[in-house]
Amino acid sequence: MQTSPAHAAPHDEREIETVEDFDATVSSRGTLAGYRVQAVDLTDRTKELLTTDTAGAVFLGCPMRNEAAAKIRADGALVFPPVPHLPFDPYRGHLYTPAELFASLDKGYERTPDALAYAWFQQTKADGDIYASMLRAVHDDSISDALDELLRGARVVGVMGGHAMARGTKAYGGAARLGRELSRSGFTVATGGGPGAMEAANLGAYAAPYEDAMLEEACELLAGSPSFSPSITDWAQHAFEVRTRWPKGNHSIGIPTWFYGHEPPNAFASHIAKYFANATREDGLLARSNAGVVFLPGAAGTVQEIFDNATPNYYESRGEPTPMVLVDREHWTERLPTWPLLRALARERSMESRIALVDRIEEAPEALKRLTH
Structure with missing residues (x-):
């Protein structure tokens, strides 16, 4: 439900x-x-x-x-007073829903509020209009306020990973099972809210109330449109087909940004905190992941998120360090050798007992629980 x-x-x-x-x-x-x-x-x-x-x-x-x-x-x-002719409400009191951002999808993604807000952002950013800058700032602060109200008291686990992970792949299925396991364990799953690994984790959380077979069927249906490129419309419509077939999914959070407007939000996060300022979005996502963060294989963006999270853990600026679990030993020690540096930073500090590297995505939930206790 x-x-x-x-x-x-x-x-x-x-x-x-x-x-x-x-x-x-x-x-x-x-x-x-x-x-x-x-x-x-x-x-x-x-x-x-x-x-x-x-x-x-x-x-x-x-x-x-x-x-x-x-x-x-x-x-x-x-x-x-209300600001006329805007594709968004800067004063909104609640987070977005997928249905709200993807309204008019049947006419093409470019007609949706999400796409129109991105187009407005691109135009006003180029103009350098201070009035537009103020509206963006007010909007983002309203979103942060709504997000804080929603998550007050929740145990939030962030799941980070790249947008390039295609539907229908083994990695996508693993990320979805991770989201399902975390949601079934009572955590609120939070992601960057975009495609790929982020969508997979939100999908898994959505699937948590259903029998295990539902997730496998959903992944097969989604594989009909593996990526948001070249057609965001087709990619999103496949997601809404899943939601229509299984309408009573569990909640999770997506925190995307119009800064990367070419990358649409996914339709499986029940609550979407979409920002104009990417820096506000990045810091807010990690700061609210109070029960830990799982880092799936990714590229530059995920590497940045690892060290964005490691810095407050290193200095304990947010209190006790939160758990960090990196998934895929080969990826994080050979392709992008982030783990050796993270481990060196953590040595002889309180965060040393709060980091872990696992080989398989199935090991992540247990590692997270181990680091928490």
């Missing part, structure tokens, strides 16, 4: 992010003074706004009638 993370805590008491929250607050508290109302359509709540104290409140991107806006401004509230 698809659920939100069981550990998610209620929203900050001062934040209102749905019409239901708005109605409940007005009914129970009788005031909106000091509240932050975020991306809630208040067009039909004029009476409540006209009769409720809103002193010191902040309304972020909330559609409302002119008389209501005038009244709450007179109360001393700040009103940041």
Whole structure:
């Protein structure tokens, strides 16, 4: 059954992010003074706004009638109106869903909100428009706030790996089984949210409530479109076919970026925290992987993530070091000899007992558990 993370805590008491929250607050508290109302359509709540104290409140991107806006401004509230003609809402209060980012996929990927947001990003980045920069910053901060609210109290394991891992391969199937095992063990799986190894891990988490045969069948179906190149539309449609056939998958997190806009998000992460700023996205993904990180074979991006994660572990800047498991001894000792350097860095430090190198992906969950205890 698809659920939100069981550990998610209620929203900050001062934040209102749905019409239901708005109605409940007005009914129970009788005031909106000091509240932050975020991306809630208040067009039909004029009476409540006209009769409720809103002193010191902040309304972020909330559609409302002119008389209501005038009244709450007179109360001393700040009103940041919705920004027209944007392919995204900079004030959004929740993470994205696959259905939201891939809306209009039947007309071609280039017509989806995901593709349109990337096109806007490319245009405004080239223009150097400070207004657009502000909108991107507000959006990314809103996403971080929503992600923190969702993951509060959760045990998060990050799964890192390259986007080039093709559907239908042995490696893809192994990454999917890893995601399934982690999800069944009570962890919230978090990935970079893109194709390849990232998609496989999110798929595995999605498959966790089903019998084992479901994942094998899903992988066979997906193999009909092995890569997002040359057709993102075909690649994504195969994923939604899986979701339609098995609609009650488990939750997981994808944290992609429009910085790499040629690389689409995958459709198996139930909650997608998509950023414009890649640096914010990279640091946020690793910082939130509080139960450890599994690094599958990858190239430059995965190598960067290994040492991005190793640095706070080395200095213990985030507290006790989190486990790091590297998968595929040959890859990390010969092709890209990252392991010897990581081990040298860890020597005689507290992180030394929190790193491991395993040969096979099937060994990763047990290694993670061993490093945790």
